[in-house]
Amino acid sequence: MHKTLTRFALPLGVAGLAVAAYWAARKPASSHPPDSAPGRTARQTWFGDYVVGGRSVTIAAEPEPLFAIWRDPSQLSRFMRHVQSVEAAEDGTWRWVLRGPAEAEVTLLTRIVTERASELIAWRSVEGSEIEAEGKVMFRKAPAGRGTVVEAVIAYQPPGGTMGHWMAKAFGTDPARLGRHELKRLKMLMETGEIATASPPAQKGH
Amino acid sequence: MRALTFHGTHDVRVETVPDPRLINPRDAIIEVTATAICGSDLHLYNGVIPGVARGDILGHEFMGRVVEAGPQSTLRPGERVVVPFTISCGSCFFCQMQLFSACDNSNPVESQDASELAYGHAMSGLFGYSHLTGGYPGGQAQYVRVPFSDVGPIVIPEGLEDEQVLFLSDILPTGWMAAENAGIRQGDTVAVWGCGPVGLFAIQSALIMGAGQVIAIDHYPHRLDLARGLGAKVIDYTQTDVLEALMEMSGGIGPDAVIDAVGMESHGFAPDNLMDTVKQKVGLGADRGHALRMALMAVRKGGRVSIPGVYGGMVDKFPLGALMQKGLEVRSGQTHVQRYSQDLLRRIGEGEIDTTFLISHRLPLEEAAEGYRNFRDNQNEWTKVVLKP
Ligand SMILES: NC(=O)c1ccc[n+]([C@@H]2O[C@H](COP(=O)([O-])OP(=O)(O)OC[C@H]3O[C@@H](n4cnc5c(N)ncnc54)[C@H](O)[C@@H]3O)[C@@H](O)[C@H]2O)c1
Ligand SMILES: [Zn+2]
Ligand SMILES: [Zn+2]
Numbered sequence: 001m002h003k004t005l006t007r008f009a010l011p012l013g014v015a016g017l018a019v020a021a022y023w024a025a026r027k028p029a030s031s032h033p034p035d036s037a038p039g040r041t042a043r044q045t046w047f048g049d050y051v052v053g054g055r056s057v058t059i060a061a062e063p064e065p066l067f068a069i070w071r072d073p074s075q076l077s078r079f080m081r082h083v084q085s086v087e088a089a090e091d092g093t094w095r096w097v098l099r100g101p102a103e104a105e106v107t108l109l110t111r112i113v114t115e116r117a118s119e120l121i122a123w124r125s126v127e128g129s130e131i132e133a134e135g136k137v138m139f140r141k142a143p144a145g146r147g148t149v150v151e152a153v154i155a156y157q158p159p160g161g162t163m164g165h166w167m168a169k170a171f172g173t174d175p176a177r178l179g180r181h182e183l184k185r186l187k188m189l190m191e192t193g194e195i196a197t198a199s200p201p202a203q204k205g206h
Numbered sequence: 207m208r209a210l211t212f213h214g215t216h217d218v219r220v221e222t223v224p225d226p227r228l229i230n231p232r233d234a235i236i237e238v239t240a241t242a243i244c245g246s247d248l249h250l251y252n253g254v255i256p257g258v259a260r261g262d263i264l265g266h267e268f269m270g271r272v273v274e275a276g277p278q279s280t281l282r283p284g285e286r287v288v289v290p291f292t293i294s295c296g297s298c299f300f301c302q303m304q305l306f307s308a309c310d311n312s313n314p315v316e317s318q319d320a321s322e323l324a325y326g327h328a329m330s331g332l333f334g335y336s337h338l339t340g341g342y343p344g345g346q347a348q349y350v351r352v353p354f355s356d357v358g359p360i361v362i363p364e365g366l367e368d369e370q371v372l373f374l375s376d377i378l379p380t381g382w383m384a385a386e387n388a389g390i391r392q393g394d395t396v397a398v399w400g401c402g403p404v405g406l407f408a409i410q411s412a413l414i415m416g417a418g419q420v421i422a423i424d425h426y427p428h429r430l431d432l433a434r435g436l437g438a439k440v441i442d443y444t445q446t447d448v449l450e451a452l453m454e455m456s457g458g459i460g461p462d463a464v465i466d467a468v469g470m471e472s473h474g475f476a477p478d479n480l481m482d483t484v485k486q487k488v489g490l491g492a493d494r495g496h497a498l499r500m501a502l503m504a505v506r507k508g509g510r511v512s513i514p515g516v517y518g519g520m521v522d523k524f525p526l527g528a529l530m531q532k533g534l535e536v537r538s539g540q541t542h543v544q545r546y547s548q549d550l551l552r553r554i555g556e557g558e559i560d561t562t563f564l565i566s567h568r569l570p571l572e573e574a575a576e577g578y579r580n581f582r583d584n585q586n587e588w589t590k591v592v593l594k595p
Contacts, residue, residue: 060299146299181315188311192295193278194230196314196331196353198342 040153047155049132051165053176054153057183061190063118063139063148069186070121070137079185079195082178093126100173106130106159132157133175150186152179208595209263209347210574215253216582218264218575226343226351231278234355236289240368241268241345243574243581243591244376245402245469246516250335251578254470254486254493255518257320257336266291266333267375268345269368272355280356287359288374289352290543293331293342296357306330307540312354313340324519329540345375346574348595360547363555369592370554373407373561379546380514381407381467385415387512387537388463393418397452397461397504398438399497401429403564403590404514405467409438410559412465421455423448425473426586432564443474452504460506468497469515478523485522495521502528513538564590571595 040054059066069075073086073094080086084097084105096108109129114122114136124134133156142149154175158165168174188195207225210218226235244267249255269288272281281287293313294306301309309330313321318328321338331353334344343350352359362371385408388396396417398405401424412420413436422433423441430440441451452461470493471486472479482494498513502525505511511534529536553559566589569577577591 058299060297177319184310184315184318187298188295188315191297192232192311192354194232196312196340197229198314198317198331198340200227200229 038153046162049157049161050155051158051175052153052155053179054151055176055180055183056149056151057187058142058146058149059187059190060147063141066148066150066186066190067118067121067139071115079189080182081185082173082182094123100159100168108133131159150183152183154179207348208571209343210265210571210593211260212250212258212262212264213260216251216579218251218578220572220574223261223263223347226349228274228276229351230353231276232354232356233276234272234279234281234352234359235274236268236270236287236345236350236352236359237273238268238270238345238348238350238595239286240270240372241265241347241571241593241595242372242375242377243267243346243577243593245404246335246376247578248582249469249471249516249518251582252471255336256324257338257341259337259341262334262337262341263343263347264334265344265346266335267372267377268333268350269362269372269375270350272359273349275355278356281359281361286362286364288362288371288547289333289345289350290358290360290374290379290547291333291335291376292358292540292543293333293340293353294357294544295354296544300330301357304542304545305539306542306544307332308542317341332540346571346593348571358544360551362551366555369562369565371551371561372592373403374543374547374550374554376541376543377403378407378550378559378561379543380404380541381409382411382546382550383539383541384408384465384467384512384514385411385417387510387514387539388412388465389510389535389537390415390417390463392416394462395419395421395456395459396463396465397421397423397501398433398465398467399423399501400467400469400515401426401433401440402467402585405465406432406436406564406589407561408465408467408512408514409433409436413437414558419455421452421461428586429589432589435563448500449504456506460504461509462506463510463512464501464505465512466498466501466515470494470517472496472498482522493517493519493521495524499523499525502534505532505534507532509534511536514541516540565592567591569593 040052073088076086077083082099087095094110098106100106107130109126110123111126112123120138122136135154138151140149185195209223211221250258272283272285275281292307294301294309295311298310307330312331313328317340321328331340333342394417396412398408401422409420420438422438424430425444433440472494479496571593574593580588581591
C-alpha cells in the first residue's frame with residue numbers, strides 16, 4: 001500500500017513537505033488510489049532517510065489546557081519520562097535532553113515553525129541538534145463530547161540509520177513507543193490527576 | 207511485612223517483603239484482615255497466564271482496615287473496606303460507561319504494550335495478577351497499596367462479618383455479572399458449567415433473576431451438592447452425556463442461556479481436551495476450551511452465551527459455525543466489580559444473598575501455600591479458602 005505525496009504531506013503539514021518530496025521521488029506511483037487512512041499508518045515506515053510514526057489519543061479535557069501544557073517546556077517532563085530536561089532559550093530554540101538507547105544522553109534542538117492556539121504546534125530540529133526530526137501535535141474536539149483528540153506525528157532520521165532504528169526498538173527507546181507512552185501518561189494526568197504506577201518511585205521509569 | 211509470592215509453577219511462598227507505601231495522591235494503604243484464593247489464582251499457580259514474575263505478590267480478593275490515606279483519597283484511617291480486584295480511575299470514557307475492567311488509566315503505560323500485542327487493547331490494572339494488567343502487588347499479604355482508593359473500595363457498615371462481604375471483591379459480582387450477561391428471562395433454562403465459587407454464585411444469581419431452572423455441570427460430588435443446595439439441578443459429566451441430558455431436561459429445545467464458569471483449564475478426558483492439555487503443557491499457548499465448546503453446542507438457537515471463565519490466549523477447534531449458524535449472543539469480560547458493589551452489599555445486608563456457604567477452609571496467611579496446593583488438588587472438599595494475615 002502506498003500513499004500519495006499529498007496524503008503524506010497533509011498530516012505532516014509544512015514541516016513534512018521535505019520528507020514527503022524525498023519519499024515521492026524514490027517511490028514508483030502506485031496503481032491503487034489513496035485510501036482514507038493517515039499517511040503514518042502506511043505499511044512502510046521508512047520514507048527516504050526518515051522514519052515516520054504517530055499516534056492519537058482521546059482525552060476527556062478541553063483543547064485549551066492540553067495545548068497549554070504542550071506549549072510550556074516546564075510542564076512536559078511531568079508526563080514525558082524519557083525526557084531528562086527541556087528548556088526554552090531566549091531565541092525561541094527548545095533544548096531537549098533525552099535518554100537514548102543504553103541510557104546515552106541525546107540532545108535535540110527544536111524550533112516551533114507553525115502554531116495555532118489550541119489547535120496545532122509544528123516543530124523541527126535546528127542546526128546543532130543531534131537528531132534530525134520534525135513533527136507536529138494537533139488538538140481537535142472529539143465527537144460525542146468525548147473531549148479532545150490529541151494527535152502527535154513525528155518524522156526523524158534515526159541516529160545510526162537502519163541499525164540505529166533497530167537498536168532503539170530493541171532497547172525500547174524508539175520514538176514511536178515512547179511517544180505512545182507519553183500521550184497515555186498525559187491522558188492519565190489530565191483525567192485522573194496522577195500517573196498509574198505499580199512500583200515505588202525508585203524503580204519507576206526506564 | 208509477610209506476603210504470598212510467586213516463584214514458578216506450583217511454587218508459591220510466604221516471605222518477608224518491604225511494606226507498601228503511598229505513591230500517588232489517590233492511594234490508600236489497607237491492613238488486610240481477610241483474603242481469599244480464587245480460581246483465577248490457580249491459573250497463575252499452574253503457570254498458564256503469561257507475564258507473572260518471580261517475587262510477585264498474588265491475591266486479588268481482600269478486605270481490611272485503612273491505615274493510611276493519600277491527600278486525594280476519600281477514605282479515612284480506621285474505615286473497614288472491601289477492595290474490588292479491578293483497579294479503575296472512575297473518570298475515563300470506559301469507567302463513565304461502568305466498564306470498570308476496561309479502565310484506560312489504571313494500567314501503567316509500560317505494561318500496556320504487551321497487553322495491546324496480545325489483545326489489541328490494554329485492559330485495566332488488576333491486583334496481584336499478570337504484568338499485562340500492571341503487575342500490582344496483591345492482597346494475600348499483611349498490607350496492600352490501593353490506587354484510586356476514592357473509587358473502588360466499598361466501606362462496610364458495622365454489623366457485617368468479614369466473611370459475609372469479602373467476596374464483594376470478585377466472585378460474588380462475577381457470578382452476578384455472569385447471570386446478567388446471560389440475559390435471563392422469567393422461566394428460562396440456564397446451564398452452568400463449573401461449580402466452583404464463580405459457578406455457584408452464578409447459579410444463585412440466575413435463580414434470583416428469575417430462571418425457571420438452573421442446571422449445574424461438574425464432576426465433583428461435593429461441589430454438585432452445594433449447587434443442589436442452592437436449588438439447581440445437577441449433571442455429573444462423568445456419569446451422563448451432557449448434551450443429550452440438557453436437551454432432554456429442556457423439552458428438546460436446549461438451554462436458553464449457558465454460562466461457562468470453568469475457563470481456560472477445563473478438566474476431563476474428551477479428545478479435544480486431551481489435545482489442548484498437551485499443547486498447554488508444551489507452551490503452545492492454547493487455552494483448554496472444552497467447557498466452552500460444549501456450551502456453544504448445547505445452547506438453543508438464538509440463545510445467550512455468558513463467559514465469566516478466564517481465557518488468556520487462543521482456543522483451537524472453536525465451534526464458530528455453531529455460534530454463527532444458531533445466531534448466538536456472546537457476552538464476557540473481567541467483572542466490572544464497582545458496577546455491582548452497592549446493590550450486592552444491600553442484598554447481603556438484607557439477607558437475600560448468603561456468601562459464606564462455599565467457604566470450606568480458613569487458614570492463617572502463613573499456610574497459604576498449603577491452601578493453594580489443596581485448592582488445586584482436592585477441589586472436591588476445598589471449595590474456597592479464606593486466609594487471615
Ligand atoms: N470474569 C472474571 O472477572 C472472573 C473472576 C473470578 C474468576 N474468574 C474465572 O472463573 C473461573 C472459575 O473460577 P472458580 O474460582 O470458580 O474456579 P474453580 O477452579 O474453583 O472452579 C472451576 C470448576 O470447574 C469445574 N470444571 C472443570 N472442567 C469442567 C468441565 N469440562 N465441565 C464442567 N465443569 C468443569 C471444576 O471441577 C471446578 O469445580 C476461572 O476461570 C476463573 O479464573 C473470572
Ligand atoms: Zn478472583
Ligand atoms: Zn477509568
